[in-house]
Amino acid sequence: MQEFDKKEFKKNVEEYIGVFFRRPIEDATRQQVYQGVAFTVKNMIIDDWLEAHKAYEEQDLKTVYYLSMEFLVGRALGNMITNLKADASIREAVEELGYDLENIEDEEPDAALGNGGLGRLAACFLDSLSTLGYPAYGCGIRYKYGMFEQKIENGYQVEVPDNWLKDGNPFEIKRSEYATTVKFGGYVRMIRDEYGNDRFIQENYQSVRAIPYDMPILGYGNHVVNTLRIWNAEAIDTFNLDSFDKGEYQKAVEQQNLARTICEVLYPNDHHIAGKELRLKQQYFFVSASIQRAVAKYMERHDDIHNLHEKVCFQLNDTHPTVTVPELMRILLDDYYLGWEEAWSITTKTCAYTNHTIMSEALEKWPIDLFKRLLPRIYQVVEEINRRFILQILKEYPSEAKKIEKMAILYDGQVRMANLAIVGSFSVNGVAKLHTEILKKQELKDFYEMFPGKFNNKTNGITQRRFLLHGNPLLASWVTHKIGDGWITDLSQMQRLIPYAEDKQSQKEFLEIKYKNKLRLMNYIKEKNGITVSPDSIFDVQVKRLHEYKRQLLNILHVMYLYNKIKDNPDMEFYPRTFIFGAKASAGYERAKAIIKLINSVGEVVNNDSTIQDKIKVVFIENYRVSNAEIIFAAADVSEQISTASKEASGTGNMKFMLNGALTLGTLDGANVEIVEEVGEENAFLFGLHSDEVIEYEHQGGYNPREVYNSDKEIKRVVDQLVDGTYSKEDKTLFASLYESLLSGRGGEPADRYFILKDFRSYEEAQKKVEKAYCNKEGWAKSALMNIAKCGKFSSDRTIEEYVRDIWHLTKVHR
Numbered sequence: 001m002q003e004f005d006k007k008e009f010k011k012n013v014e015e016y017i018g019v020f021f022r023r024p025i026e027d028a029t030r031q032q033v034y035q036g037v038a039f040t041v042k043n044m045i046i047d048d049w050l051e052a053h054k055a056y057e058e059q060d061l062k063t064v065y066y067l068s069m070e071f072l073v074g075r076a077l078g079n080m081i082t083n084l085k086a087d088a089s090i091r092e093a094v095e096e097l098g099y100d101l102e103n104i105e106d107e108e109p110d111a112a113l114g115n116g117g118l119g120r121l122a123a124c125f126l127d128s129l130s131t132l133g134y135p136a137y138g139c140g141i142r143y144k145y146g147m148f149e150q151k152i153e154n155g156y157q158v159e160v161p162d163n164w165l166k167d168g169n170p171f172e173i174k175r176s177e178y179a180t181t182v183k184f185g186g187y188v189r190m191i192r193d194e195y196g197n198d199r200f201i202q203e204n205y206q207s208v209r210a211i212p213y214d215m216p217i218l219g220y221g222n223h224v225v226n227t228l229r230i231w232n233a234e235a236i237d238t239f240n241l242d243s244f245d246k247g248e249y250q251k252a253v254e255q256q257n258l259a260r261t262i263c264e265v266l267y268p269n270d271h272h273i274a275g276k277e278l279r280l281k282q283q284y285f286f287v288s289a290s291i292q293r294a295v296a297k298y299m300e301r302h303d304d305i306h307n308l309h310e311k312v313c314f315q316l317n318d319t320h321p322t323v324t325v326p327e328l329m330r331i332l333l334d335d336y337y338l339g340w341e342e343a344w345s346i347t348t349k350t351c352a353y354t355n356h357t358i359m360s361e362a363l364e365k366w367p368i369d370l371f372k373r374l375l376p377r378i379y380q381v382v383e384e385i386n387r388r389f390i391l392q393i394l395k396e397y398p399s400e401a402k403k404i405e406k407m408a409i410l411y412d413g414q415v416r417m418a419n420l421a422i423v424g425s426f427s428v429n430g431v432a433k434l435h436t437e438i439l440k441k442q443e444l445k446d447f448y449e450m451f452p453g454k455f456n457n458k459t460n461g462i463t464q465r466r467f468l469l470h471g472n473p474l475l476a477s478w479v480t481h482k483i484g485d486g487w488i489t490d491l492s493q494m495q496r497l498i499p500y501a502e503d504k505q506s507q508k509e510f511l512e513i514k515y516k517n518k519l520r521l522m523n524y525i526k527e528k529n530g531i532t533v534s535p536d537s538i539f540d541v542q543v544k545r546l547h548e549y550k551r552q553l554l555n556i557l558h559v560m561y562l563y564n565k566i567k568d569n570p571d572m573e574f575y576p577r578t579f580i581f582g583a584k585a586s587a588g589y590e591r592a593k594a595i596i597k598l599i600n601s602v603g604e605v606v607n608n609d610s611t612i613q614d615k616i617k618v619v620f621i622e623n624y625r626v627s628n629a630e631i632i633f634a635a636a637d638v639s640e641q642i643s644t645a646s647k648e649a650s651g652t653g654n655m656k657f658m659l660n661g662a663l664t665l666g667t668l669d670g671a672n673v674e675i676v677e678e679v680g681e682e683n684a685f686l687f688g689l690h691s692d693e694v695i696e697y698e699h700q701g702g703y704n705p706r707e708v709y710n711s712d713k714e715i716k717r718v719v720d721q722l723v724d725g726t727y728s729k730e731d732k733t734l735f736a737s738l739y740e741s742l743l744s745g746r747g748g749e750p751a752d753r754y755f756i757l758k759d760f761r762s763y764e765e766a767q768k769k770v771e772k773a774y775c776n777k778e779g780w781a782k783s784a785l786m787n788i789a790k791c792g793k794f795s796s797d798r799t800i801e802e803y804v805r806d807i808w809h810l811t812k813v814h815r
């Protein structure tokens with residue numbers, strides 16, 4: 001990249017608008033100006049992109065392929081400008097063109113190719129890989145429709161398709177030269193070749209053409225640009241549609257339909273598996289295309305496939321891309337004619353697997369019939385992997401028949417993807433210390449005993465470039481003013497803020513910045529919700545996917561409890577609080593949707609009750625996503641991280657709040673444990689059962705919530721208000737399913753399986769401590785500053801360095 005030339009930049013923007021829209025900039029829409037700016041910025045990095053890849057090849061560097069069904073990257077323009085370190089100059093140039101950079105950035109739709117934590121983690125990892133100078137590809141799917149847009153109508157969630165590509169995507173490049181074919185269905189015929197070897201030929205299959213689209217991922221100020229490669233499906237022979245042969249015609253139509261459907265839409269569930277055939281097609285589609293291409297690329301510059309693992313690592317983001325293991329085997333066996341042992345040795349040195357959840361509903365299993373019908377050759381390979389693995393189990397545990405039942409890959413008519421991923425990988429990692437320990441001691445105990453050396457922990461992290469530098473410019477420049485800008489690429493330098501935590505002037509400055517960020521969110525809420533909130537109130541925030549285990553229900557029940565208190569004692573001391581929620585529910589998850597409705601209904605009642613004098617406000621932010629998350633984190637005082645202990649593998653929102661100086665109110669779950677370890681218990685608010693207590697109760701089949709309900713009048717009152725019409729005048733049964741989930745459960749599930757009533761009092765007490773602490777402004781500011789000072793560990797840069805050191809063994813590019 002050359003020196004930034006403002007005149008040239010402005011000229012380019014105007015030229016693009018002229019060429020693409022046939023308009024002078026004065027007549028262009030804001031969207032058109034955005035397109036012009038975006039193309040100009042892309043052009044600024046295009047040479048670096050090419051040269052970085054040339055450097056990788058010349059230096060013959062090992063590459064990690066991060067295989068993921070999801071990349072929740074959000075908007076690209078602002079991030080690129082940040083990472084180009086061109087913020088001030090581009091802002092000025094855009095201003096001279098008559099526009100405000102923020103408004104232009106707001107024209108970009110989020111690339112919402114993910115559900116939540118797992119997809120956003122993948123995006124943070126790509127940012128860190130580029131910033132640290134490691135060669136990497138993100139490999140995924142170019143969904144035509146990403147995560148649905150959430151509208152709230154009459155308090156209910158309504159899902160609207162996210163047509164993010166409708167105006168085109170200025171950052172992507174179609175790479176037809178790397179197209180490959182992916183085959184589905186048909187049958188496998190075995191033949192003997194001229195050397196007497198068995199060969200397996202897939203016949204009568206349907207196929208689609210996989211076409212990659214590349215998006216640049218720039219490192220921060222280092223001229224390194226990696227690639228997010230997302231695959232689109234196109235039909236193969238359309239000309240066959242003219243065929244007079246009925247069978248041919250039929251097949252051509254089917255192939256067209258297959259191509260049309262595969263990349264149509266992101267499945268909008270997390271933590272719940274619906275065994276849909278199309279989902280498996282998506283998985284094999286992007287995996288097969290990515291692995292074929294990676295192997296081909298390796299062979300372009302190397303002659304021995306046996307050393308693949310020296311230059312290539314496939315990291316599986318959860319079990320979703322697990323077909324990588326048999327697909328690589330298939331390529332090695334069928335295309336490179338390797339023997340099984342050789343192929344297996346290469347595969348298990350090349351694949352590594354990350355587990356992101358212990359929730360049993362999320363454990364991926366496919367019916368064997370479906371798997372076999374869709375992927376006949378892959379299934380054969382899986383059968384052989386399974387056969388050999390069972391022999392190994394029998395050998396190591398000759399007298400323990402139960403081991404096979406628990407560990408087999410094929411069992412009970414199903415393909416168990418986690419078992420396949422573990423057996424086929426050299427590394428299995430959890431995403432926070434506690435999570436990895438639970439995997440080793442409980443969920444994956446048998447595998448840990450058999451392969452202790454594979455297991456390791458990699459505590460998650462987040463990129464400070466997006467979530468502080470871009471999302472919270474006021475705080476970012478304040479930090480830089482105090483300690484220099486080293487934190488941008490080395491977050492551990494935040495430690496240098498420790499002395500300022502005690503300093504009255506710094507505390508005051510921090511609170512002023514927080515206040516301004518609260519004003520920004522206040523205005524957003526005013527505009528979107530029409531609700532007036534006070535920036536002097538405590539901004540208490542829970543934003544994340546909606547799931548019972550995350551316990552948004554605990555939060556809103558507590559709001560109902562507080563409302564009762566204030567109504568009963570209008571003169572009680574109470575520090576005004578704004579409870580802010582943001583969450584999408586999976587479309588078919590009825591209880592989650594009922595919780596969204598409840599939050600909105602409570603808001604409706606509480607916000608409009610003038611007798612409580614604005615002491616409580618409840619705000620549900622519609623369509624929570626990466627772009628508005630940046631505004632929300634910056635404005636938060638309290639970070640609600642209240643999952644049932646043991647259920648949240650890590651959490652990453654918790655880290656984004658910490659980075660922005662919010663105090664955690666949480667359970668000892670996931671990475672909260674490590675956050676509190678870093679910041680000190682005195683700078684957080686902990687409550688609730690510990691994970692071992694939860695696990696112990698679960699072994700006993702649960703606990704009896706009616707004991708709590710019957711012995712605590714205030715809790716009983718709140719629970720009863722779910723069904724007495726307090727928040728559902730029009731239809732008292734609206735929240736009956738939530739009432740039932742707390743007191744009796746349904747279909748054999750334990751009552752209150754997420755221990756909401758059990759933890760209620762402990763939560764309520766912690767909330768009282770929050771209030772008391774907030775009353776002391778200086779003390780609060782000190783704690784907030786300590787959170788920022790101690791957040792260094794939670795940079796995804798640290799996480800990536802650990803992956804590199806323990807799993808990927810990459811070398812940095814010289815540029």
Ligand code: 26M
Pocket residue numbers: 115116117118119121267268269270271272273274279356357362431460648649650651652670
């Ligand atoms: C599976 C099958 C069909 C449709 C969707 C899925 C599916 C999609 C996403 C299942 C799980 C998915 O994500 C799980 C997830 O987001 N896990 C979160 O991962 C984060 C990053 O490691 C952790 O911080 C969170 O604690 C964990 O919940």
